[in-house]
Amino acid sequence: MDASSQDVARALLGWYDVHARDLPWRARPGCAAPDPYRVWLSEVMLQQTTVAAVKSYFAEFVRRWPSVEALAAADEGEVMAAWAGLGYYARARNLLACAKEVAGRGGTFPADELELRALPGLGAYTAAAVAAIAFGQRAVVVDANVERVVSRLFAVAAPLPGARVAIRRHTDTITPSERAGDFAQAMMDLGATICTPRAPRCLLCPLSASCLARLHAEPEQFPVKAPKKARPQRAGKAFWIERDGAVWLVRRPGKGMLGGMRALPDDGWSARANGNGTPPLMGPWQPGGVVAHGFTHFGLDLHLAVYEGDDWSSLTASEGEWWPLDSIDDAGLPTLFAKAARLALAEAGEVG
Incomplete structure (x- = not known):
């Protein structure tokens, strides 16, 4: 690092020593x-998820599975259910695959960034974060908060996502060899608490004297973002089939959207196409309302169809289970289907 880069690292670490967030991981x-x-568990959970949302999930995971070996031995269905509500469910499947691989190595994570990158589900960011925070290795750690800080610090004019090459290069120039983990977390904290997307608190920022965006009085202009593409809107159906105080739930295929999760039967909707509207069995159906839900790349209007017949014979031909309504919260339904269940129960007068 040159002298100015050393000044940035020194100022940031001094600020972090006083203002570091107190987080359970x-x-x-x-x-x-x-x-x-x-570190690894928290970083996987934090991908595209807020700290506030992750805290309770992290606490529950380490309570139930306090080591990587314990997680590796866990039932996949239980892990997926415990993950329900965090979203991006491929992360949970990769979490289990990675735990099994690390357990096979004697329960020891590799310290090297490249070796970490080879583990299931560890991309460039997660591998760098684990290497820096858990092992003190010098690694260039760039999440959304760091992107914002660095794009402002250096006034990176190119729009995202193309600007990420320049942002990473600039981050590399200010990353110190000593206290690399603290530096990475300090950058995250600065972006989360001071260098916020709107109304950044520049007067409190330890890097304000070096910040080119502040020099030009336009920090909120960075990072520059390309115009958003219109998000497609899809429509599908979910089927509420109730009998004797229980509802019929299925397990979604292991790969694909919400893979491996318990869910209501549906009509095959996806990010690319509407559902076909076909119910899982013949008989009388009544509309049960609509749930609106946003996924990363599309929106969905999920129409709930409620079965009012009494022919259950065809249900036994498919894989599923009758789940007690009074413990539906324990089924680990992903957010979309949890919304649909709440709607069905509210319509039936079974919840407040």
Whole structure:
């Protein structure tokens, strides 16, 4: 690093020593590095998810599976159910695959960034974060918060996502060899608490004297974003089939959207196409309302169809289970189907 880069790192680490967020997966500044299992678990959970949302999930996971070996031995259905509500369910499948691979290595995560990258589900960001935070390796860690800080610090004019090459290069120039983990977390904290998307608190920022965006009085213009593409809107149906105080749930295929999760039967809707409207069995159906839900790349209007017949014979031909309505919250339904279940129960007068 040159002198100015050293000044950035020094100023940021000094600020972090005082203002570091107290998070359950972290070690305090100056303390021994945290357990790599906890770092890895938290970083996977935090992908495209807020800290506030992750805290309770992280606490439950480490309570139930306190080590990578314990997670590797867990039932897949239980892990998927515990993940329900966090979204991006491929992360949960990769989480289990990675745990099994690390357990096969004797329960030890590799310290090397490239070796970490070879584990299931660890992309460039997660591998760098684990290497830096858990093992103190110098690694260039760039998440959305860091993107924002660095794009403002250097006034990166190119729009995202193309700007990411330049942002990573600039981040590399200011990343120190010492306290690399603290530096990565300090950048994240700065973006989360000071260098926020709107109304950044520049007067409190330890890097304000070096920030080119502030120099030009336009920090909110960065990072520059390309115009958003219109998000397609899809329509599909979910089928509510109730009998003797229980509802029929199926297990979605292991691969694909919401893979491996318990869910209501549906009509095959996807990100690419509307559902076909076909119910899973013949008989009388009544409309049960509509649930609107947003996925990353499309929106969905899920129409609920309620079965009012009494012919259950064809249900036994498909894989599924009758789940008690009074413990529906324990089924681990993904958010979309949890919304549909709440709607069905509310329409039936079974919830407040």
